[in-house]
Amino acid sequence: EPEVTQTPSHQVTQMGQEVILRCVPISNHLYFYWYRQILGQKVEFLVSFYNNEISEKSEIFDDQFSVERPDGSNFTLKIRSTKLEDSAMYFCALVTGTTRTDTQYFGPGTRLTVL
Amino acid sequence: RKEVEQDPGPFNVPEGATVAFNCTYSNSASQSFFWYRQDCRKEPKLLMSVYSSGNEDGRFTAQLNRASQYISLLIRDSKLSDSATYLCVVTARHSSGGGNKLTFGTGTQLKVEL
Numbered sequence: 490e491p492e493v494t495q496t497p498s499h500q501v502t503q504m505g506q507e508v509i510l511r512c513v514p515i516s517n518h519l520y521f522y523w524y525r526q527i528l529g530q531k532v533e534f535l536v537s538f539y540n541n542e543i544s545e546k547s548e549i550f551d552d553q554f555s556v557e558r559p560d561g562s563n564f565t566l567k568i569r570s571t572k573l574e575d576s577a578m579y580f581c582a583l584v585t586g587t588t589r590t591d592t593q594y595f596g597p598g599t600r601l602t603v604l
Numbered sequence: 605r606k607e608v609e610q611d612p613g614p615f616n617v618p619e620g621a622t623v624a625f626n627c628t629y630s631n632s633a634s635q636s637f638f639w640y641r642q643d644c645r646k647e648p649k650l651l652m653s654v655y656s657s658g659n660e661d662g663r664f665t666a667q668l669n670r671a672s673q674y675i676s677l678l679i680r681d682s683k684l685s686d687s688a689t690y691l692c693v694v695t696a697r698h699s700s701g702g703g704n705k706l707t708f709g710t711g712t713q714l715k716v717e718l
Contacts, residue, residue, distance in 0.1 A: 522705065532648060532691070534705040545705055580647055582706075592638070593706055595647040 493583055495596040503604055505570050510599045512564040512581030520584035521564045522593060523556065525549070525577040532580070538564065571603045605630045608709035610692050616715045621682050625712045627675040627692030636704065637668050639677050640691040642711060648691055651677075682716045689713045 496511045512521065523535040536546040538556055546554075555567045568575055578600050582593040609628045617623050629637075637654035652659065654666040654675055665678040675692055689711040695704040 524706070531710040532642075532706075532708040534707065537705055547705075578645070592650055592653065594650065598647050600645075 493581065493594065493596040495579075495581055495599050497599060498597070499600045499602070501602045501604065502571055504573055508568050508571055508601060510566045510568075510579050510581075510601070512566075512583075512596055513562065514564070514583055518583045520593075521556075521558075522582040523566045524580045524582060524595075526580065526598075527574075527577045535566070535579075568601075571601075573603050576601055576603045606709075607631060607707050608692055608694055610709035610712050612710055612712060614713040614715050616717060617682055619682060619684060619716055619718055621716075622678065622680045623682055623714060624679075625677045625690050625692075625714075627677075627709055629673050629675070629692075629694045629707075631694070631696055631707075632673065633696045634673075634694040634707075636695045637675050638693040638706075639664075639666055639675075640693055640708075642689045642691055644689075648693075648708075651690070679714075682714075684716050684718070687714055687716045 494513045500508055502508050521538040524532050525535055526532045534547050536550045536556055537544045541558055553569045558564050564581060578598045580598045581596045584593055607630050615623055639651040640648040641651045642648045652661050652664060652666050654668045656668050656670060658667045663680045667676045677690060679686055691711045692709040693706050695706055
């Protein structure tokens with residue numbers, strides 16, 4: 490399994506504030522994903538990122554969300570103006586190989602609490 | 605119809621029991637199939653991929669029936685440490701070539717008891 494860390498592990502923020510969640514892979518990867526899981530609900534796809542651009546996004550991933558790889562290493566998810574319903578666990582996932590069909594491995598997640 | 609459907613459980617079984625989980629998926633274009641395990645408030649962890657020919661990994665056996673769009677997971681000789689939520693996951697090929705998103709079921713909760 491690839492090693493990946495996510496920071497912070499827990500973020501508490503006020504409604505309307507911007508948050509940036511970070512995913513730090515240990516080695517090079519080509520395919521990145523963000524998923525979220527609201528407490529008690531299923532894991533939901535947000536966005537996939539390949540070759541430094543978004544390849545697919547879900548309906549959840551509206552204009553308030555953005556992703557980037559600012560330094561070629563960290564992979565970030567930004568929520569511009571958080572809402573109460575953004576409270577969830579956010580997981581980044583990586584593909585180990587070089588083909589998109591390879592298995593996805595998940596980071597430990599960031600718990601986002603919006604007050 | 606839900607994209608991936610699972611019985612939420614919980615399944616409460618004694619240690620040593622055999623337990624089976626089922627899953628159905630609605631998208632006939634689904635390409636890859638997995639079982640992930642998720643412990644409380646932790647990330648999903650890959651348990652095993654699922655192939656049409658069926659595959660086994662120790663006490664775990666997975667089966668796929670493409671015609672019925674049905675996936676199963678069998679756990680033999682269950683252990684206390686098997687207590688977790690088991691997530692049925694499918695992917696479909698993305699048309700424009702990026703990564704394949706995972707579509708999750710809601711998961712089936714297993715509690716193995718002494």
